[in-house]
Amino acid sequence: RKEVEQDPGPFNVPEGATVAFxxxxxxxxxxxxxxxxxxxxxxxxxxxxxxxSGNEDGRFTAQLNRASQYISLLIRDSKLSDSATYLCxxxxxxxxxxxxxxxxxxVKP
Amino acid sequence: xxxxxxxxTHLIKTRGQQVTLRCxxxxxxxxxxxxxxxxxxGLQFLLWYDEGEERNRGNFPPRFSxxxxxxxxxxxxxxxxxxxxxxxxxxxxxxxxxxxxxxxxxxxxxVL
Numbered sequence: 001r002k003e004v005e006q007d008p009g010p011f012n013v014p015e016g017a018t019v020a021f022x023x024x025x026x027x028x029x030x031x032x033x034x035x036x037x038x039x040x041x042x043x044x045x046x047x048x049x050x051x052x053s054g055n056e057d058g059r060f061t062a063q064l065n066r067a068s069q070y071i072s073l074l075i076r077d078s079k080l081s082d083s084a085t086y087l088c089x090x091x092x093x094x095x096x097x098x099x100x101x102x103x104x105x106x107v108k109p
Numbered sequence: 110x111x112x113x114x115x116x117x118t119h120l121i122k123t124r125g126q127q128v129t130l131r132c133x134x135x136x137x138x139x140x141x142x143x144x145x146x147x148x149x150x151g152l153q154f155l156l157w158y159d160e161g162e163e164r165n166r167g168n169f170p171p172r173f174s175x176x177x178x179x180x181x182x183x184x185x186x187x188x189x190x191x192x193x194x195x196x197x198x199x200x201x202x203x204x205x206x207x208x209x210x211x212x213x214x215x216x217x218x219x220v221l
Contacts (some may be wrong), residue, residue, distance in 0.1 A: 066131030
């Protein structure tokens, strides 16, 4: 099993739609979790950290399910500018960060 | 505050040559990570340096190496370049071990 696994997509959704991505991780001792977005041929940029209680930043909601070992990202009211690849990142037990392969999202007019 | 910087931006080399890529972390950040991203693929972890020491390396051959200097800047060296080394090489820094990583713009390496 891969250390961090994401559905590669692509997810093609209309503007205004709600879309959710999941990311599973293999190490139950993993300590911290993040979502990044990466635009084509650019560097990844931090979108949000994922806290145990779940957290929200505007249209974006991140959740952690330790029992099932996954994190999720929900995007409400999708905008064209949300089109990007979304990467989940897991801090393994030894403070070693691992990136998922990314989920591609395309928001269409 | 300046972000993570990398140099050079682009590089073209031929097979068998050697290359050195450089990274300056955000001021105050002690951890530096290196990743390789081949076209259309995900980030592959290369190396992690913290406080001047190599803390972990990914599943890459020994011709990929690096170091971190006392000012926390870092170099990535790749010897005996192969065609499949063509990729975007990204450097990231973080304030704490396991904290959020902030990426530089990358160095795009083309091996001919």
